[in-house]
Amino acid sequence: MVTTQDTRDDVRAGIVAAATQLLGEKGANAVTTRAVAQAAGVQAPTIYRLFGDKDGLIDAVAEHVMATYVSGKSVAADGDPVTDLRAGWRAHVEFGLTNPELYALIATRGSGAPSPATIAGLDVLRRRVRRLAAAGLLRVDEERALMMIHSAGNGTILTLLGMPTGQRDLGLGEAMLDAVLTSILATTPVTPDTTANAVAVTFATVLPDLQGLTDAERALMAEWLHRSLTHQTR
Template identity: 35%
Template sequence: MDDDAKSRTRRQILEVAAGILEREGAQAVSTRAVAAAAGIRAASLYQLFGDKDGLLSALAIHAFDLYLSEKHTLAQSGDPVADMRRGWDMHVDFGLRHPAFYLLMYGSDRPGRRPPAAGEAQALVMRFLNRAADDGCLRVPPALAAHLTLAAVTGVTLSLIGASEDERDMEVSARMRDTLIDSLTVDPPPASDATLASRALALDAALDAALTGADGPALPLRPSETALLHDWLHELAR
């Protein structure tokens, strides 16, 4: 089988497996069932994915790719805090529309094993939070805000997925979203009134952008100097 044929077969298997996953759940995604539904020999599936665990890992990557394709359509507005709320709502909506995918993405029983696309999803969250910090809107460093946000939004989404449709209360999501975001953010102060903490967080976000080359040339700082500067800024932001 040449590379093009392998790519087509792989895509066909993933599409069939994704259909079974969304209709019947992960327990129905057996290598035998997927091979039969795709009209291929089980040996071809094993050759491409190894085993059921490999197939489920590939489906998790496929799920994150689908999630990211939707997330990238979320255009940034001039209000980073409003964008945080919209990002939360889009995340929850995706989980409720694709519960089996979501459980595979965030309900894994294999700690520490997330597909690379999960890192890209986290980077998108950090992009919004860095903007909020740069505008003086965050009470805490962006990395901590990202961890708190992901923990809260996945917990809410998994809880809503587990509820029957007639018991599902979307007010839970809205209240948790607003409670969390209100605890992480402040109204951006006028430039002359900015607090030391908000200025430190804004500078920390600007430093991250500069160091990655996202906002002009990278700064000529050694790793030890960068770490020390981050530590100082985080202390000032307390």
């Protein structure tokens, strides 16, 4: 038995497929509400009803494309945390270069709020950075490390996408990652650093699990650690 929900899901999937095809074949400028509606065989109000606005539609396209891409990839989340981070970085750069129009739309999102795809990517990166911190490998606090890696990754992809395909320096990604790692990692990554910065960053990762402290005391201690780390990295 076909339900109303089945029909709604089918229509939604058809619109996402049409938008994805337009994006791949004709570029970002072709993905207008009118063009997508025509390609999907629906009225424009249907798109607004199902996705809210164009940003909502782009978010759905990004989710669809990323799910398809990730399903064919396998990035380990165990073993050496630096190796794990490198693998994630390479996969991110490859995705951006493989899906240039979509990546540009996500990166230049007009609403000011990050897309769900960006938020999901940051969550994955945050877990990788946490593993570095827990292993005593960071010399800056986790949030600073997260933002440095995220910013460098986006900048690298957009820079490469701005170059003619045949003239892209494909070694730029590795060089940028090495530069960031030099700034955020302890001098000898294979051996946990015992300097004040590295110890403070590592301690911050276990702070939520410390027994005998109130939430207010944990928050205060976290503030002290953050203040100390921020002061030392200026």
